[in-house]
Amino acid sequence: MKTTPSSSPSSDCLFCRIVSGDIPANRIYEDELCIGFPDINPQAPIHMLIIPKRHIASAANAVADDNGLLGSLMAAASAIARNEKLSKGYRIVVNTGDDGGQTVNHLHLHLLGGRRMTWPPG
């Protein structure tokens, strides 16, 4: 079976440490595969991060076996957006790699809402 590269949990990984409870976060969402919590440096009135409990370094490391997990992340973002009453819309961002502006190497979705977004992004 094909396995995801860089899929080992790491005590060096900030988001793995949040999943384990080693670093505190306000879990506004949790299911068997993922958790959601507020970004520590919000870029919009609502700014949540949705992460898989299993370590995947980035979207660039995802493979077909991760399809269920990737779908769950999107469904979690959608559920959080409904819960946060973002009926006027929102943005989901997945920064990937250096050029993508990724700073934490554990796959995460940013859910941004509560203000009008601009395009193109910086």
Ligand code: AMP
């Ligand atoms: P990225 O730049 O796309 O890799 O996003 C990483 C995000 O993690 C940034 O928006 C940070 O503000 C956020 N962040 C870093 N440390 C924490 C933390 N301890 N709790 C919540 N969010 C964090």
Ligand code: ZN
């Ligand atoms: Zn991790």
